[in-house]
Amino acid sequence: MVNTGTIIYEPGSSAKNKTGSWRVFKPVLDQDKCVKCENCYIFCPEGCIQEKDGKFEIDYDYCKGCLICEKECPVKAIKAEREEK
Amino acid sequence: MCEVKVITGTSAAAEAAKLADVDVIAAYPITPQTTCVEKLADFVANGELNAEYIKVESEHSAMSASIGASAAGARAFTATSSQGLALMHEVLFAAAGMRVPVVMMNANRALSAPINIWNDQQDSLSQRDTGWIQLYAEDNQEVLDLVIQAFKIAEDEKVLLPVMVNLDGFILTHTVEPVTLPKQENVLDFIGTYEPKHAYLDPKKPMTQGALGDPNYYMETRYAIETAMENAKKVIADVHDAFAEKFNRAYGNGLIESYNLEKAENVIVAMGSICGTIKDMIDLKKKEGVEIGLLKIRCYRPLPIEMIKDALKNAKNVAILDKSISLGMNKGAIYADVASHLKDKKTVNYIVGLGGRDITPEDILGIYDDVEISEDGKTNWIGLKEE
Numbered sequence: 181m182v183n184t185g186t187i188i189y190e191p192g193s194s195a196k197n198k199t200g201s202w203r204v205f206k207p208v209l210d211q212d213k214c215v216k217c218e219n220c221y222i223f224c225p226e227g228c229i230q231e232k233d234g235k236f237e238i239d240y241d242y243c244k245g246c247l248i249c250e251k252e253c254p255v256k257a258i259k260a261e262r263e264e265k
Numbered sequence: 266m267c268e269v270k271v272i273t274g275t276s277a278a279a280e281a282a283k284l285a286d287v288d289v290i291a292a293y294p295i296t297p298q299t300t301c302v303e304k305l306a307d308f309v310a311n312g313e314l315n316a317e318y319i320k321v322e323s324e325h326s327a328m329s330a331s332i333g334a335s336a337a338g339a340r341a342f343t344a345t346s347s348q349g350l351a352l353m354h355e356v357l358f359a360a361a362g363m364r365v366p367v368v369m370m371n372a373n374r375a376l377s378a379p380i381n382i383w384n385d386q387q388d389s390l391s392q393r394d395t396g397w398i399q400l401y402a403e404d405n406q407e408v409l410d411l412v413i414q415a416f417k418i419a420e421d422e423k424v425l426l427p428v429m430v431n432l433d434g435f436i437l438t439h440t441v442e443p444v445t446l447p448k449q450e451n452v453l454d455f456i457g458t459y460e461p462k463h464a465y466l467d468p469k470k471p472m473t474q475g476a477l478g479d480p481n482y483y484m485e486t487r488y489a490i491e492t493a494m495e496n497a498k499k500v501i502a503d504v505h506d507a508f509a510e511k512f513n514r515a516y517g518n519g520l521i522e523s524y525n526l527e528k529a530e531n532v533i534v535a536m537g538s539i540c541g542t543i544k545d546m547i548d549l550k551k552k553e554g555v556e557i558g559l560l561k562i563r564c565y566r567p568l569p570i571e572m573i574k575d576a577l578k579n580a581k582n583v584a585i586l587d588k589s590i591s592l593g594m595n596k597g598a599i600y601a602d603v604a605s606h607l608k609d610k611k612t613v614n615y616i617v618g619l620g621g622r623d624i625t626p627e628d629i630l631g632i633y634d635d636v637e638i639s640e641d642g643k644t645n646w647i648g649l650k651e652e
Contacts, residue, residue: 186482186486
């Protein structure tokens with residue numbers, strides 16, 4: 181399972197480790213309230229928020245639930261919800 | 266064909282590193298290790314040794330640079346002592362976890378406060394859980410032989426762990442003894458060249474070493490080190506036997522050395538240079554018809570506990586000498602490790618020689634007398650001045 185010396189031979193393989201399971205609270209974006217200011221996209225420290233077809237989407241495979249996006253959203257379009265396990 | 270030189274323990278370690286043709290030496294001076302890295306600096310400056318000598322700003326950096334060098338495929342060597350080893354503590358775990366076969370000489374010395382440059386074994390014993398193989402020398406010849414063997418042990422594919430060769434500060438580091446130096450071609454023939462298969466930093470084939478290991482991976486890395494430690498027991502014995510065959514010098518079975526254990530009921534378990542004094546006392550008593558014995562631990566990590574139990578099978582009273590103390594338990598680490606496996610024998614712990622306090626031949630004979638009458642599980646501090 182682990183290489184000797186925990187060596188990683190393949191560049192970019194960290195994408196295989198989905199870190200979304202670390203989350204306790206989940207940011208949920210209300211698309212109707214969103215004014216597309218890009219603040220959440222700019223402030224996300226993990227690069228989990230991407231623009232797709234004029235809408236912003238959160239990638240829950242990697243979002244660790246820091247909720248910086250919720251704090252930064254000027255129109256309160258992002259709400260924290262407890263993660264259902 | 267061999268050369269005999271009258272040299273100190275640190276010189277013996279430096280000569281061994283030279284004989285092993287190390288590629289990188291990263292070092293910071295600290296008493297009583299300094300003369301080792303000075304000697305290596307001379308070798309490099311004089312062109313006797315073709316190696317990269319990295320002068321670093323601390324022991325933390327010395328170990329970090331050694332890990333980097335080893336990861337890049339170089340045979341790396343460093344040396345330290347006491348506070349320097351303590352400063353390396355954090356990086357010692359990285360060396361073991363990254364499975365880099367660095368070899369390090371450690372001059373055993375007490376830890377502050379108060380500042381004390383003299384010998385005990387608190388520094389290396391405090392590093393017992395870092396994943397380093399720990400070997401202990403009795404005399405300067407054994408220092409040279411252990412450093413040579415250390416490279417072969419560390420670089421074995423079944424092991425791939427860093428090795429620390431310990432010698433008692435001043436008692437060995439600054440005492441001159443005749444040491445037989447083998448020919449370099451024979452040493453290199455014995456240890457071979459280091460060709461890393463698991464880790465070799467190469468820009469054309471990028472890899473990451475020491476990256477984040479989340480809870481899904483970390484436990485397996487610790488188990489892998491434990492497995493390598495278990496493998497090391499056989500490798501250490503095999504390397505010792507091959508060395509004995511080639512260079513005609515043997516030390517017990519490589520992991521432990523028994524001295525007059527067959528008939529003796531009163532036995533001392535000890536590590537390092539003190540074993541020389543104990544052997545002399547055993548010989549002295551033998552002439553008087555009294556049989557006392559010694560079990561010398563040469564390899565403290567991995568601890569060959571089954572061999573120790575077997576070697577002590579005829580013993581009744583076991584005195585375990587510790588040149589260190591686990592404060593708050595009033596026991597030394599060797600006692601804690603060994604006595605817990607000797608339930609059917611009387612074991613007594615003797616705390617000796619802390620911070621360079623002399624251990625005299627009379628002290629040793631006193632311990633043999635005391636272990637017979639002392640109560641099981643007791644701890645006695647030898648030579649303590651009490652008010």
